[in-house]
Amino acid sequence: MADDSVSRRRWLAAVGATGAAGLAGCTGGDGGQSTTTTTASDETDGGMTETTAKTTEQANVSGNVKIGVLQPTSGDLKYYGQQSLWGFYSGLAYKGDTDPITGSSTGTHTVSVGDTEYELVVRDTQFAADKAQSLATDLVKNEEVDMLFGCASSSAANRVIKTVVKQAQVPYMVGPAASADITANSETCGNLVFRASENTAMDARSGGKYVANQTDVSKVYLFGADYSFGKAVVNNYEQVLKDEGVEIVGKKFVPQGHSEWKGLLDKAKNAGAEGIVGGFTVATLPKLFTSFLNGNYDYRVFGGFATRITNAIVGQTLQKALGKPLTKEKLQGTKLGPFTTRYHWNQYDNEINNQFVDTYTSAYGVVPDLFTSGTFTAASAIAQAVSESGSTEGADIASALRGMTVTDTPKGKNGYTFQQYNNQARSSMTVANPVPTTDEWAGNWKAAIMPSEPLATIGAKEATIPKDSDQMNCSL
Known part of the structure; x- marks a missing residue:
């Protein structure tokens, strides 16, 4: 000291x-x-x-x-x-x-x-x-x-x-x-x-493994924003998908806010992609989704389930493309998802999360988000x-x-543990599909689509970069 x-x-x-x-x-x-x-x-x-x-x-x-x-x-x-x-x-x-x-x-x-x-x-x-x-x-x-x-x-x-x-x-x-x-x-x-x-490796290790093992996707094209976040998304998905036997048929980094997507999506199609990953924030995702929906591509889009503001814009785009009201059947036809979620309010059923959702919604007028x-x-x-x-x-x-297991968390009692080798907390992750927002949550989610009930929950250990991984270059 x-x-x-x-x-x-x-x-x-x-x-x-x-x-x-x-x-x-x-x-x-x-x-x-x-x-x-x-x-x-x-x-x-x-x-x-x-x-x-x-x-x-x-x-x-x-x-x-x-x-x-x-x-x-x-x-x-x-x-x-x-x-x-x-x-x-x-x-x-x-x-x-x-x-x-x-x-x-x-x-x-x-x-x-x-x-x-x-x-x-x-x-x-x-x-x-x-x-x-x-x-x-x-x-x-x-x-x-x-x-x-x-x-x-x-x-x-x-x-x-x-x-x-x-x-x-x-x-x-x-x-x-x-x-x-x-x-x-x-x-x-x-x-x-x-x-x-939660971090991008946790997104990839949970979502990537689910896509590789639970869907028919065997060839993937990776897109990401040309800065640290986007590069981390692409690099982690690339590693995980390769480890699971999925072929990476291309990858491309573009500036934040990139809006000309038709040529890039066509390139992924021509490369034989059965799925694409988009490592972007709200500055880029809506334009990507708009081009994807309007282009009638036959591959799937997966990655991380975004925040409410992105879901609101994507929901509006889907309503224009598919008509109102949105239905599960319409959304299934879009091939959007499945998506990993670090956290959304409806993914965890426990006493702490239930209280968190109630108090947060009362205080801020929206449900807890990503x-x-x-x-x-x-x-x-x-x-x-x-x-x-x-x-x-x-x-x-x-x-x-250091090494603490956190007692009170929205993912349940003892839901997060700080790893002693890098001080990153590990926690469980879920995978969900986009579904129409139910009447119960419409007023406090304020987007036309929301995460479904979990398709799968990936355990904290499986979702975390292990100490002996080539991706872990930290030693405390």
Whole structure:
């Protein structure tokens, strides 16, 4: 611990010596502070919590934990940041037996879990790596946070790790940034870098194996966005599908927002593809799906089940192409799916998830979405680490997180476990088809299609890159 403290002090001194030029973008913009306080009862999870590594007494710890929170809360992808915040707020609220913070404003918000006060200093990354770096620097240097949480962009998370986390030796809970490399590459993984959120390798290892073993697809063309997330999707699917005996007949990376899809989809058809994978966000997926539906291609599209905003756009496209109302039979004819889901509200039936769905829907007017289980678990894990360690110090929280099985998660009790070899939490995954949104969920999902009941649940161990894999280049 002494070495870490010295390193951090030296880093802070070096940053201070750079002056204002070295912190361009750290002042203004996100500096206006709004404050929200939520207070819970003094009772926390009492008794014993069993983890894979240890069984520890839960303690009600008096003190303050200051967390710098980095999420996009403006721009085209602000919903990514919103649902990430809402999941995190819901996790702390569950641990504190209180209502979650509402809204997604920047500023300082506080939540009490027993005698521990969590001070959340929220900043808007605008989904940009440069912005995330400057904000993280400011949070560590000027706000003196105990730890960092966030980044929806994998590029932003990578930048924060390399330039702030490893330099300042400050614990960082990544999420929901999903590139598998974050916790599998030696340049970014580390003993202070944790992630509860699911990643692209988990998508591929669950969805890819399902497609290879449960469908008649034997030849696949891979498409991905030309940056860290898209490359991670393609690379992980390529590895998994090859291992399962599926032939990769081509792969292509395109810029985010690419809209000219007919030629590329024709190329996949001419290559003999029986299925394609699309590693994209909402900036690209709707145009791909539109071209696919209008082109009458005879191959299947699979990959990850997207967030509500993508499903809303794709649902509208399907209604135009197939007519209203959508039916299961119409959707089956499109050859869209099956899709892996990291989490959606209707994939897990347990007491914690049921309460999570109720409180989240009441607070935010929508059901929990793709990123929310991972960020709920991130908050739950931090609160558990404080309780188990009996400390509010960042280094002690990090020590308690290593190897932890998280007790309270939307995937059930003990639903996530941080692997000791890379600090990535493993959890189960599901595979589902798109189906018409039922009347029960229409008002709070606000998209014409939703995930079906799970076609399959893939266990946490099977969905995770193992320690001895060629893809795992992390050793803590």
